[in-house]
Amino acid sequence: MLRLDRVSKRYPQGHTALQGVSLDLAPGSMHFLTGHSGAGKSTLLKLATAMERPSGGRIFFGDEEITRIPRRRIPHLRRAIGTVFQDHKLLYDRTVFDNVALALRVAGFPHRRIRGRVQAALSKVGLEGHQNKAPITLSGGEQQRVAIARALVNKPSLLLADEPTGNLDHKLANEVMNLFHEFHQFGVTVLVATHDLGQPERLGLPQIQLQEGQLAAQ
Numbered sequence: 001m002l003r004l005d006r007v008s009k010r011y012p013q014g015h016t017a018l019q020g021v022s023l024d025l026a027p028g029s030m031h032f033l034t035g036h037s038g039a040g041k042s043t044l045l046k047l048a049t050a051m052e053r054p055s056g057g058r059i060f061f062g063d064e065e066i067t068r069i070p071r072r073r074i075p076h077l078r079r080a081i082g083t084v085f086q087d088h089k090l091l092y093d094r095t096v097f098d099n100v101a102l103a104l105r106v107a108g109f110p111h112r113r114i115r116g117r118v119q120a121a122l123s124k125v126g127l128e129g130h131q132n133k134a135p136i137t138l139s140g141g142e143q144q145r146v147a148i149a150r151a152l153v154n155k156p157s158l159l160l161a162d163e164p165t166g167n168l169d170h171k172l173a174n175e176v177m178n179l180f181h182e183f184h185q186f187g188v189t190v191l192v193a194t195h196d197l198g199q200p201e202r203l204g205l206p207q208i209q210l211q212e213g214q215l216a217a218q
């Protein structure tokens with residue numbers, strides 16, 4: 001599903017964030033990407049969505065080589081890969097519904113299908129009935145669930161999350177991680193970057209551990 005072949009990333013200022021990282025995520029698998037702050041977790045996720053380009057190596061999403069994808073194909077790639085970040089970047093001047101609908105509107109979906117999909121996505125994350133609210137009126141955990149609904153509304157086969165529970169207390173963090181675990185059980189491939197080692201242990205899921213930009217021994 002997602003394969004990295006000896007990927008390196010050196011930022012323009014000269015800092016090497018990743019070095020010789022190879023991994024292969026099987027379709028339907030769920031992994032945690034762990035490591036200290038600065039280990040290269042965010043960089044790996046940014047390379048996988050073509051937000052950054054690697055300095056060396058190759059990345060494949062299914063049959064498509066992300067590292068050679070033409071610029072015009074990037075929007076298509078971003079619809080196939082759902083992303084959730086710690087800072088969820090909701091639009092606060094729009095309703096919950098509009099936040100989730102935006103990606104479908106941009107993709108040119110007809111009105112009727114947008115409504116059905118948005119409602120299905122909100123119900124999956126337990127936010128049915130909140131669609132006309134402003135995000136600011138929701139709790140932190142609920143806002144993060146809006147971001148998850150937004151990531152899922154395009155029905156991605158791969159879901160990447162970067163510290164999605166970084167701003168949440170323990171109970172809400174568990175709820176959000178349980179939600180990712182459910183999507184994994186429905187067949188979505190999931191990779192969650194976190195420095196919270198308690199989560200992979202609690203859910204009994206494998207870790208891919210980065211240490212100063214390199215894979216630690218598994």
Ligand code: ADP
Nearest residue numbers: 011013015017036037038039040041042043044
């Ligand atoms: P993590 O997500 O594990 O905290 P990052 O991928 O954010 O790690 O960072 C890995 C290393 O790359 C860090 O040393 C960081 O300072 C550096 N880095 C990250 N983004 C940039 C950037 N845009 N420019 C220069 N250096 C960066």
Ligand code: ADP
Nearest residue numbers: 113116117118120121152153155156157183188
């Ligand atoms: P649609 O007419 O929107 O294509 P489908 O019957 O194909 O409806 O899907 C029903 C609902 O199942 C969708 O609205 C969507 O929210 C959900 N769904 C399907 N695949 C996924 C997925 N990979 N991740 C999350 N939700 C999904």
